[in-house]
Amino acid sequence: DTGVSQNPRHKITKRGQNVTFRCDPISEHNRLYWYRQTLGQGPEFLTYFQNEAQLEKSRLLSDRFSAERPKGSFSTLEIQRTEQGDSAMYLCASSTSDRELFFGEGSRLTVL
Amino acid sequence: QKEVEQNSGPLSVPEGAIASLNCTYSDRGSQSFFWYRQYSGKSPELIMSIYSNGDKEDGRFTAQLNKASQYVSLLIRDSQPSDSATYLCAVNFSGGNNRLAFGKGNQVVVIP
Numbered sequence: 001d002t003g004v005s006q007n008p009r010h011k012i013t014k015r016g017q018n019v020t021f022r023c024d025p026i027s028e029h030n031r032l033y034w035y036r037q038t039l040g041q042g043p044e045f046l047t048y049f050q051n052e053a054q055l056e057k058s059r060l061l062s063d064r065f066s067a068e069r070p071k072g073s074f075s076t077l078e079i080q081r082t083e084q085g086d087s088a089m090y091l092c093a094s095s096t097s098d099r100e101l102f103f104g105e106g107s108r109l110t111v112l
Numbered sequence: 113q114k115e116v117e118q119n120s121g122p123l124s125v126p127e128g129a130i131a132s133l134n135c136t137y138s139d140r141g142s143q144s145f146f147w148y149r150q151y152s153g154k155s156p157e158l159i160m161s162i163y164s165n166g167d168k169e170d171g172r173f174t175a176q177l178n179k180a181s182q183y184v185s186l187l188i189r190d191s192q193p194s195d196s197a198t199y200l201c202a203v204n205f206s207g208g209n210n211r212l213a214f215g216k217g218n219q220v221v222v223i224p
């Protein structure tokens with residue numbers, strides 16, 4: 001499979017716990033994005049990496065959220081001290097240029 | 113004003129009819145425009161991209177772009193039940209980093 005891979009696909013956690021999601025982009029894509037999507041809404045931009053550099057972060061990304069892309073390959077998104085409002089689908093996408101983004105299947109987070 | 117607006121409610125169309133979806137955007141400098149299809153519980157899938165004013169056709173899909181009016185639309189001809197999904201309009205903003213801003217989507221239901 002040469003598409004964008006995300007795991008875990010589903011995560012149920014209790015409020016206050018930390019969670020981490022992983023994204024493996026398409027191998028030749030140097031740009032990687034994280035989005036968050038809640039029911040009935042379009043994806044909302046969270047952060048962007050070009051290679052290993054995090055070049056943009058949304059104001060939506062509170063200090064409980066941190067993302068990394070060591071070595072410019074896979075990326076992780078960690079949410080600390082989860083809150084019920086963090087429940088959403090977390091989408092990773094990758095691209096090579098100022099054109100289309102290709103999305104992974106997403107990681108669905110439920111915070112109880 | 114939201115960056116990308118899709119204001120129409122759910123759209124029901126008979127099988128074989130044309131479905132028409134509209135989207136407006138706020139950044140006059142935007143250069144790249146996309147339509148994604150999203151089935152329930154799945155991630156967005158790119159179906160059309162358009163970069164120049166006018167029409168672009170791909171199979172049963174036609175995207176139309178009018179930069180002066182900051183308007184992009186999608187037509188689905190000969191609608192099929194498999195077209196039943198949410199359609200997301202996405203715009204690449206001129207601020208750089210290829211950040212796509214999404215509308216909230218329009219649900220299309222094709223009635224057999």
